[in-house]
Amino acid sequence: MQHYPFTSALITGASSGIGESMAHLLGQAGVPTVLVARRTERLEELAARYDRFEVLTADLNTVSGLAAVEARIVSDAALIDLVVNNAGFGTSGLFHEIDPDRLHDEIGLNVQALTRLSNAALRVMIPRGRGYLLNVSSVASFQPAPRLAVYAATKAYVTSLSESLHEEVRGTGVHVTALCPGLTKTEFQSVSNSEAYASSYPGFAWLKVDDVAAGGLGDVAKGKALSVPGVIYKGLTVVAGVTPRGLTRRLSSLVQRSGQ
Numbered sequence: 121m122q123h124y125p126f127t128s129a130l131i132t133g134a135s136s137g138i139g140e141s142m143a144h145l146l147g148q149a150g151v152p153t154v155l156v157a158r159r160t161e162r163l164e165e166l167a168a169r170y171d172r173f174e175v176l177t178a179d180l181n182t183v184s185g186l187a188a189v190e191a192r193i194v195s196d197a198a199l200i201d202l203v204v205n206n207a208g209f210g211t212s213g214l215f216h217e218i219d220p221d222r223l224h225d226e227i228g229l230n231v232q233a234l235t236r237l238s239n240a241a242l243r244v245m246i247p248r249g250r251g252y253l254l255n256v257s258s259v260a261s262f263q264p265a266p267r268l269a270v271y272a273a274t275k276a277y278v279t280s281l282s283e284s285l286h287e288e289v290r291g292t293g294v295h296v297t298a299l300c301p302g303l304t305k306t307e308f309q310s311v312s313n314s315e316a317y318a319s320s321y322p323g324f325a326w327l328k329v330d331d332v333a334a335g336g337l338g339d340v341a342k343g344k345a346l347s348v349p350g351v352i353y354k355g356l357t358v359v360a361g362v363t364p365r366g367l368t369r370r371l372s373s374l375v376q377r378s379g380q
């Protein structure tokens with residue numbers, strides 16, 4: 121069984137995919153965890169399997185939902201020293217054809233909610249001299265992604281914010297990490313309407329959800345700034361960093377088109 125340095129955790133988007141997998145890993149390691157998402161039933165089923173798990177039903181795109189989660193993070197009762205900002209979604213398609221209200225919610229969840237909860241977490245962790253903040257970004261944060269344009273832009277924000285915060289908190293006892301997964305089979309593909317595009321990728325491009333979850337938790341525990349699970353994606357990240365931006369942009373566009 122994995123041992124983690126966390127005494128108590130909070131995960132957003134714990135009702136499926138990467139967040140649910142992280143919740144299982146923390147539960148198996150005996151870390152009490154607050155589970156946040158909109159689907160209460162799923163959270164309750166998960167919470168019933170482990171000791172001292174708590175359900176906090178919240179829509180992070182509402183003022184009241186966000187406030188409830190912020191309040192739980194800063195609460196002095198049962199201190200939380202790991203916050204995982206994992207809830208997020210994407211929208212596949214041409215920018216001008218996508219419902220602007222959906223884009224508003226995508227930015228609201230991926231950017232606004234994550235920023236407020238990161239702020240709440242660091243506000244209490246820094247004076248305590250200890251804590252871990254894991255923000256779930258994406259490999260899409262390293263280059264533009266035509267037909268997933270807003271999603272990639274929100275994730276570029278998440279990686280940039282997290283790397284800046286990683287440096288700001290250096291020496292305080294608090295650690296901030298951006299987890300940047302590549303393709304991982306979860307509900308993400310159906311929610312983002314990217315199933316057709318995603319299915320054009322070969323098997324080796326797919327990461328196992330449990331490996332992504334374990335990689336992220338392991339890397340934030342080690343105090344890494346960036347966590348990129350999988351050898352292929354680690355390599356692609358390095359290549360994207362040294363390839364001229366115009367070429368990366370064109371290649372990204374061709375890859376997206378080939379899946380349409």
Ligand SMILES: NC(=O)c1ccc[n+]([C@@H]2O[C@H](COP(=O)([O-])OP(=O)(O)OC[C@H]3O[C@@H](n4cnc5c(N)ncnc54)[C@H](OP(=O)(O)O)[C@@H]3O)[C@@H](O)[C@H]2O)c1
Binds near residue numbers: 133206257259301
């Ligand atoms: N899967 C991939 O290929 C991939 C690759 C790179 C990065 N990521 C990132 O990984 C993170 C987790 O995604 P996933 O792949 O595990 O997808 P997922 O299975 O769709 O999980 C998304 C989670 O977010 C929650 N959520 C959505 N809207 C919410 C809201 N308004 N308020 C509160 N919770 C909300 C969902 O729960 P409810 O519906 O119950 O609220 C669900 O638990 C996301 O940030 C995603 O961008 C995924």
